[in-house]
Amino acid sequence: MNKLFGEISRRDFMKYCASTAAVLGLSQVEFVSKVSEALAAASAKPPVIWLEGQDCAGCTISFAGALNPPAASVILDKLSVRYHETLMAGAGYLSEAVYDDTLKEGGFVLVVEGSIPTADDRFCMVGGRPFKEMVEECGAKAAAVIAAGACSSFGGIPAAGPTKAVGANKIIKGKPVINLPTCPVHVDHLVGTILYFLTTGKAPALDNLGRPKMYFGQLIHDNCRRRYYFDNEMFLQDWNDPKQKDWCLYEKGCKGPDTYADCPIRRWNDGLNFCIDAxxxxxxxxxPDFYAGMSPLYTAESERSQKIMARKAAGLIPPQEEKV
Ligand code: SF4
Ligand code: SF4
Known part of the structure; x- marks a missing residue:
């Protein structure tokens, strides 16, 4: 399985550690030595089960497609990914046997991708079994549970349909689920959270929605380069007018004033860009209410957008310069 991605070079590993170390408040040297100690102390590579329910595999693509450093290699070289429907070479009874053995062993990292239907189990069956059952049994035996992406965190896009889809934390009882929403999951969030767990043996500090504060502690709106235009009510109307190209996207449906994530700082696609700058x-x-609660996405007519503007009118979103 690890050979799928090749061996990670020391240079790439160090580069990745540098960005994760920063969020942990450690120097790169301290962090690398902690990860090395944690991995040396483990008698074998820590096992991972990655389940996919009501999903589009977009989070797997986000994870496996990371370019520089090859984040997938960081994980695949350091962990033993035993079961992953999209990536594993095995199939059928062979892969089910690996799943059963890993489950019996316990102590694995469980990554859930995709939501879980609650209207009827038949909306999502894997190998003839309800997906919900797999999430329950894996959740009970896992050392740590990570919900990768909006669907497994809060229900995501499937929650807008008839399946009454929910996130993993509504199914798994008695242990915290680390929620890494965004659609898809950001590879840095996933790799950083796993490295954090390997290094410290615990989950990073979470907010009241189960999201790591180190990634979801700030509003998009507070780090947006279009913020001056929001404060001055210069809202883009015409995509084709070069004069408006940097103006605020509120009237095109932007929910940045209501969204906590580090996209403007971390950016996507190897740090290349993110939604608003694109x-x-x-x-x-x-x-949590993405996607249904954020619709319609491309106008300011939604109840959500109206509430944002009402807060601005009431002075509850003060111009940025007044905040410092
Ligand atoms: S509404 Fe959106 S585009 Fe406008 S400043 Fe806020 S985050 Fe940026
Ligand atoms: S900018 Fe908003 S829509 Fe885009 S990835 Fe970040 S949180 Fe999601």
Whole structure:
């Protein structure tokens, strides 16, 4: 399985550790030595079960497609990913046997991708069994549970349909689920959280929605380069007018004032860009009521957008310069 991605170079590993170390408040040297100690102390590579329910595999693609450093290699070289429907080479009874053995062993990291239907188990069956059952049994035996992406965190897009989809934390009882929403999951959030767990043996500090504060502690709106235009009510109306190209996207449906995530700082696609800088309004994919509660996405007509503007009118979103 690890050979799928090749061996990670020391240089790439160090580069990745540097960015994760920063959020842990450690120097790169301290962090690398902690990760090395944690991995040396483990008698074998820590096992991972990655389940996929009502999903589009977009989070798997986000994870496996990370370019520089090859984040997938960081994980695949350091962990033993035993079961992953999209990536594993095995199939059928062979893969089910690996799943059963890992489950019996316990103590694995469980990553859940996709939501879980509660209207009827038949909306999501894997190998003839309700997906919900797999989440329950894996959740009970896992050392740590990570919900990768908006669907497994809060229900996501499937929650807008008839399946009454929910996130993993509504199914798994008695232990915390670390929620890494955004649609798809950000590879840095996933790799950083796993490295944090390996290094410290515990979950990072979470907010009241189960999201790591180190990634979801700030509003998109407070780090947005279009913020001056929001404060001065210069809202983009015409995509084709070059004069308006940097103006605020609120009237195009931007939910940045209601969304906590570090997209403007961390950015996406190897730090290349993120929604708003690419000219697309933030759709609030890091929040629990994405997607239904954020619709319609591309206008300011939604109840959500109206509430944002009412808060601005009431002086509850003061101009940025007044805040410092
Ligand atoms: S509404 Fe959106 S585009 Fe406008 S400043 Fe806030 S986050 Fe940026
Ligand atoms: S900017 Fe908004 S819509 Fe885009 S990824 Fe971040 S939270 Fe999701």
């Amino acid at each position: 000219g697309a309004p933030c759709q609030g994919c890091a929040e």
